[in-house]
Amino acid sequence: MSDAGDDVQNAGYDGWLDAAESGEAYYLECPNGHGSLPPRRVCPDCGATDLERVGLPETGEVETYTVTHVPTPAFEDDAPYATAIADFGPVRITGQIVGIDPETVESGLEVELEVAVSQTTDDRILGFTPVSG
């Protein structure tokens, strides 16, 4: 997207990416222990309004994945790339797996968050890298 609104951020989301970049990714937890991702004013599971930022577990496990060969225009130069849903415990997160051959991604792969950059748009992307070792 290129328009005058380019500099306008999405409050809650961009701040979360900033936090993830500084190694301080978090999720929102309600008094009943439900996790969710911002921006939120109520817990989507139970409607509780008292949401607290809690540090996201450092690693997650790939639960399902796909290698996309036909992307949207915003990812034209990135394809083929692997997208996965990783389970971080209190929340699941959808992200792009970077730093590994997409064809080698498997369920159960242990990953950590990495804010990557699109090769097409230079925009920030929520990414995962395999935990080494």
Added chain:
Amino acid sequence: MSEVRIAGTGLTPFGNVPERTGRDLFAQASAAAFEDSGVPRDDVEAVFYGNFMGELAEHQGHQGPLMAEAAGVRAPATRYESACASSGAAIRDAVVRIRNGETDVALVGGAERMTNLGTAGATEALAIAADDLWEVRAGMTFPGAYALMAQAYFSEYGGGREELAHVAVKNHENALTNEKAQYQSAITVEDVLEAPQVSSPLGLYDSCPISDGAAAIVLTSETYAEEHDLDAPVAITGSGQGGDRMALHDREYLARSPAAREAGEEAYADAGIDATDVDLAEVHDCFTIAEVLALEALDIEPIGEGISAARDGRTTADGETPINLSGGLKAKGHPVGATGASQIAEVATLLSGEHPNSEYVAEATTGVAHNAGGTVASATVHVLEEVGRP
């Protein structure tokens, strides 16, 4: 409670006609529906119209009045947007309105113009049915989302690409006699397995095409049908709607569709039937895996067993419960906003004996239409029954 009768149905051919406007497509479908129904346009009291990507494809919002005008109807008109379940949602509201006695005659339906966007543009437009911040910005496409569900299904319950290929083969086979279908060509399991990958494990033939088209239906109250001696033997006897969290990763199960189950249970209870009464169904097979998830949500197949239904012949034209005798979204095409209404039109004609594939379901009295939006954050299910002339 007033019964809701299907007085007439109309479909455009589904396919690749990038130059045709949405209003022209809906004008054609609605003209066919009026002709089929014998209901004069002047009797229509409300228009319920489904459309998903009109702003992106045609730079056109506020499509309700535009489409009423295109149909030659002077009546209040509302556009429904519920991603790929847009016209299912439109029909459900029309059914509710007719049942509560507020409306006697409604024009319902939907249209979508997509192919003018090209493959990349249509892929981008379809992606807006997902959570923009937490899914689309990470690169998830619409086929990608169903691919994530397919992979999750394989891990949880087994099965693989070959079982899915049988769904595509079946639906192409069913579309051979459907002159409105986008693809009227037989394919083989090998064709499906060898086709280029779109988003693994889904390939080109696991995916429905990008389509232009429209569908329209004239619905009336039982009383109106009686008074006007309409030839309207099929009634909508059950209606249900379900909802779920927007993003796939926020659902309890990655390989199930609780919103569709909820919609199905509501529609079955409304009609006073259960899954064993269903003689045939049109389900939302935007991807081969989607048909599997739909069958399980509708209780036509047990959880974890739907993947073998097409391969083992349980859902083929001569099987126990034929699924997608029209060819489904897969072969008939998927002009998003038209799909839910087109499914109802197909079930109605299958039951009334006017469909080219009616011969496979000659004894059938009960059919189901299942319409899903996004990764099934929205779903509608309708039960249709052949009840005889009003």
